[in-house]
Amino acid sequence: MLVPLVALMYDIFFASRTDNVIFLDKEQRLEALVKSTNVEFTKSLSTLELHPEDVSSDTLHNEFTRVVEPHVPANSGIRFGLYVPLTEKISVLGFLHNYRNLSPEEEKQREKEIFANTKPGLLAAEMSKEPLFRISGSWDDQVVEYIAPVVLQGRVVAVMWAGERLNPVFYQSSFVRKALRYFVLVVLALVMLGTLILIRNITTGVERLKQGLQQMEGDIHHLLPEMSGELGQVAQAVNRMAVGLVEKERLEDQLRQSEHLIALGRLATGVAHELRNPIGIIKTLAELMKHEYSQVSGIEEFTRAIDEQVDRQNIVIQELLDFGRPTKVSIKDCLVNDLLKGVLSFSEAMLRKQKIKVNLDLDNQLPKIMADTEKLKQVFVNLIVNAAEAMPSGGRVDITTRLKDDMVTITFTDTGDGISLEEKSRIFDPFYTTKESGTGLGLSISFQSIKLHGGNIEVDSNPGMGTTFIIQLPVEEHISEGSDKFDTKNISY
Known part of the structure; x- marks a missing residue:
């Protein structure tokens, strides 16, 4: 963005000033020529002692030729002209470029083109009775002109002008500068638009971050x-x-x-x-x-x-x-699916009596794991019994097994009343129970047994939406000794 700005500032403060100097120089030169010839031309007309209405077009053109023609050789590249409003005829002396003798037809065509290009300025000078400086021609062939009215006894009888062609390098460079100026403006507009879009995106992103952080402040589990x-x-x-x-x-x-x-x-x-x-x-x-x-x-x-x-x-x-003081584990190969089916076989009568339906979704590709089968059975029985007690009027228990990241995952989902947040945070605490009878050690022992196998047990529940227990057991052997864990090996019974 800095480069376009520098280019634009250079064009405004330096290149434009150079143009003004060039135009001022040409204006002063043409003004001097027109004023001097105009004064001489007016004096020549005054010597004729004619009333303005009596001055004929031919007289004006002849006097103009007589007065101006001597100045043409000394002002090469400058074109002099005279316009007579009464007859709308012009006389042109001198050439801007490509000097050569022209045929009468070519001369008429030349005067016609010059009159067409210069006419707006001639009419303006005639109407205002004031001289003016203007640029005419096309973008690739520009002519600077100084136009002044010829006033005789307070009346405009003709309009005189002098024109000089601008150097092609000048107007081409001017065109390039103008094109560059527009290009710079377009670039600046695009940069500003891009900046606004960038600022908007940043502002939107910051607002999303702010909202996400506010939500995260209330719930650390909510990610941005x-x-x-x-x-x-x-x-x-x-x-x-x-x-x-x-x-x-x-x-x-x-x-x-x-x-x-x-x-x-x-x-x-x-x-x-x-x-x-x-x-x-x-x-x-x-x-x-x-x-x-x-x-x-x-x-x-x-x-x-x-x-x-x-x-x-x-x-x-x-x-x-x-x-x-958990007893030492007895490790051997086992299939989790077989353990679940065995537990459900002797729990079937109890579940049927309490109108509990069991849905099994077992992964038949589960590998064998090293585990204490009796302890795992005790954990499974405890979770099934707890699920049944949570649905006294009947319900459904969904049991699934999956393999993920070298961990066997077993889930038990019931359709009971669910667990409150406070109860969920204490459910594995020893001696904590919501039952009227019970020691509150069942889930604590289950938690301990799963930890002995190097696994993990979690609970996911909301009031009125049931409860899900998730057990993860490693495929590779990872067994902890319970006696070492609680340092009770020196206690005797």
């Missing part, structure tokens, strides 16, 4: 839209940063949850150890009471109630032990 150019690179960088922050937040949550599980695991194993001994004593005493006081009326009913509560507490204690 794709854009082109440098703003697109900025958007990609912000998106990468947002994804990194989300991943960092997820890893921090997992770390906090793991630390929480470690602390609870140690507490749970300690509590379970302390509870198991007195529960064992109570059960032994109940057995002795059955034998020693069998003759006492109602003793059997009391001991049966004690046994039921002891067995119930033993189940809770065993869940605490399973949570606090």
Whole structure:
């Protein structure tokens, strides 16, 4: 944009001034010639002592020839002319270029063309009684003319002029400059239009970034839209940063949850150890009471109630032990699809009773994985039972398996009431439950079992839209030892 501006400024402030100097020089020269010959011509007419109305056209042309002809040789390249308004005839002396003798026919044709080109200026000078300076001719053959009226006793009897041809280099360069000026203006207009479009695109892009950042401020998972150019690179960088922050937040949550599980695991194993001994004593005493006081009326009913509560507490204690100190995994090749089918075979009666329909969408190309089949079965049973309990009036469970990025993905989707955001954030926490009965350890143990296999389990749910549990298991062996994880190997039972 700077180059066109410089060219335009040069044309305006330098080239145009050069043109003005050239025109001023020619105007002054032609003005001097016309004024001097006009004065001499007027004096010659005055000596005739004729009234303006009595001066004939022939007299005017003859006197003009007599007065001007001596000046023609000294002013080569200048053409002198006289126009008589009364008869609309002209006399022309001198040539602008291509000097040669012309035939009478050629001379008439020449005078006709000159009169046609000069007539507007002649009429203007006649009407205004004022001299004028003008340019006539075509763009490639321009003539500068100084035109002055011949006034005799206050009346215009003729119009005299002198013309000089401009150098072809001058008017060609002038034409080039004019064309360059228009070209520069067009370029400037296009540049300005392009600049406006660029500014508009930048403004629109910045506004989209602003709106995206405002949405991202409320939800870090909302990524900025794709854009082109440098703003697109900025958007990609912000998106990468947002994804990194989300991943960092997820890893921090997992770390906090793991630390929480470690602390609870140690507490749970300690509590379970302390509870198991007195529960064992109570059960032994109940057995002795059955034998020693069998003759006492109602003793059997009391001991049966004690046994039921002891067995119930033993189940809770065993869940605490399973949570606090997972048993070592028993690794072997297995097919996830076969495990699911096996779990559904012994869950079929329960699902049918609760009017739960199961849809299977299994990938038959799944590879074998190294896993503890019993722990995975326990996880699958727990998720199916939870789904059934979430649909007391019946519903549907969709189970799918897929292979993606060397990870086997299993999803369990139910049509229940869904889970609130607060419940979803705590669903894997130990001892957290929304059921009227239950220890709240089922999903925690499932979470722990999947982590032992190097996998991941997530939940996606919205109130009134059902719940989806997503399990990812690596194809390659990636097993963690539970005893090392919770550092409970020195606890005895």
